Amino acid sequence: MMTALLIIISLATLTAAAAAMSLRNLIHSVLLLIGSWLGVAAFYLWAGAEFVAFAQLLVYVGAVSMVVLFAVLLTRRSRTDVAVAPDSLGRAFWAVLAAATVLCVLAYGVLKTHLPASAAPSAKVTVRDLGNLLMGPHAAALIVIGLILTVAMLGGVVIAATDAPGKKEDAP
Numbered sequence: 001m002m003t004a005l006l007i008i009i010s011l012a013t014l015t016a017a018a019a020a021m022s023l024r025n026l027i028h029s030v031l032l033l034i035g036s037w038l039g040v041a042a043f044y045l046w047a048g049a050e051f052v053a054f055a056q057l058l059v060y061v062g063a064v065s066m067v068v069l070f071a072v073l074l075t076r077r078s079r080t081d082v083a084v085a086p087d088s089l090g091r092a093f094w095a096v097l098a099a100a101t102v103l104c105v106l107a108y109g110v111l112k113t114h115l116p117a118s119a120a121p122s123a124k125v126t127v128r129d130l131g132n133l134l135m136g137p138h139a140a141a142l143i144v145i146g147l148i149l150t151v152a153m154l155g156g157v158v159i160a161a162t163d164a165p166g167k168k169e170d171a172p
Contacts, residue, residue, distance in 0.1 A: 006046055013039025026072045034065045051127045067153055075160040 013036050020032035037060040044053035134142055 002046075006043075009039055009042045009046060013043065027069070030065065030068050030072060033068070034061055037061050037065065051130055071153065071157050071160070074157060 016032045016035035016039060020029045020036060023029045023032065037056065041053045041056040041061065044050075044056055
């Protein structure tokens, strides 16, 4: 039963991610990306990591998806601006080659890792303990990461919204 549930979760997550990458409509892609993030949260729940699942829902499904949707909507251009460049096939080839290389390196690392037959039980860490650590000694790091991500997203929106020199704006 648990293995069947894992297979269903993984197929739904991978299907949503693959569909998000293959669609040309950015809004539909973002919505499918949200579906894949929900699948990752479901996996965390399946694995018994409730806090991480809640953080996934809160951060990615809630916050990041809204920022991505706003960025797409604020920087949307006309259909002529998003025409496929002639060298797209070459870039796609190199992208697939890079992805295959990363896959091979990860597969090699997983296959060469030797896990002990029985692991010693670890100390029980509660959600309260994680919250105390994040809001205690690691609060400054959490705030700095939030600021860096905010500045990066704003910079991306500014760069994407800037018109190319010598190009007229679309007339209404």
